[in-house]
Amino acid sequence: MGISAEQRRRWRRYWDRQTHGYDRQMRLMDRVLFKDTRRWVCRRASGRVLEVAVGSGLNLEHYPVQVTFTGIDLSPAMLELARRRAAELGWGVNLRVGDAEALEFDDASFDTVVCTFSLCAIPDHRWAVAEMVRVLRPGGQLLLADHVASTHAVVRAGQRLAELVSIPLGGEHFRRRPIEMVTATGLRIEDHDRFGLGIVERLTARKPTS
Helix, strand or coil: CCCCHHHHHHHHHHHHHCHHHHHHHHHHHHHHHHCCHHHHHHCCCCCEEEEECCCCCCCHHHCCCCCEEEEEECCHHHHHHHHHHHHHHCCCCEEEECCCCCCCCCCCCEEEEEEECCCCCCCCHHHHHHHHHHHEEEEEEEEEEEECCCCCHHHHHHHHHHHHHHHHHHCCCCCCCHHHHHHHCCCEEEEEEEECCCCEEEEEEECCCC
16 A cells, blocks of 8 residues: 555545535436446345445445445545435434545455445555455455446547546546456456446456355
């Protein structure tokens, strides 16, 4: 993990400042690009669920009511939005400030781990995936969705240009492929979908039982 404490504080302040327009921006992206991805991911969750980088809680309405839910995020301001959303839904959840690269949970603590549209902005995304796998019980499922490197060369070139601004500003990457890290950890991909010029990728993966 090569990110300095000062960089991490700067990115926390950056995401705290995004709270006012974040929901509106993400709702637009859901309609235009991400489509039904939040529901596609969250309806598969079961048991003890951890959502990493829960943000403002836009996924909360899509989870089965039977799950026991914990969510962490680097931004206290985002978590306050998530708490309000959970209260509106009448759902008791455990929300806390946390770092995706150093999850404060024991090994094998959760049946399902979820992360949507966030690995793109986590500084050491490889370490974050390793942490998600660590806290997942044997036989548990990892559910991920993100915007990734497009399958079209022209779009990828545009993504590369966008990163010249987005990475220094808020640590936002457009060309990562979480599925590569997931398979490298030894998890088995059970379902996989990619669409929108290859920009949106979603998957379910299972942790081996041994």
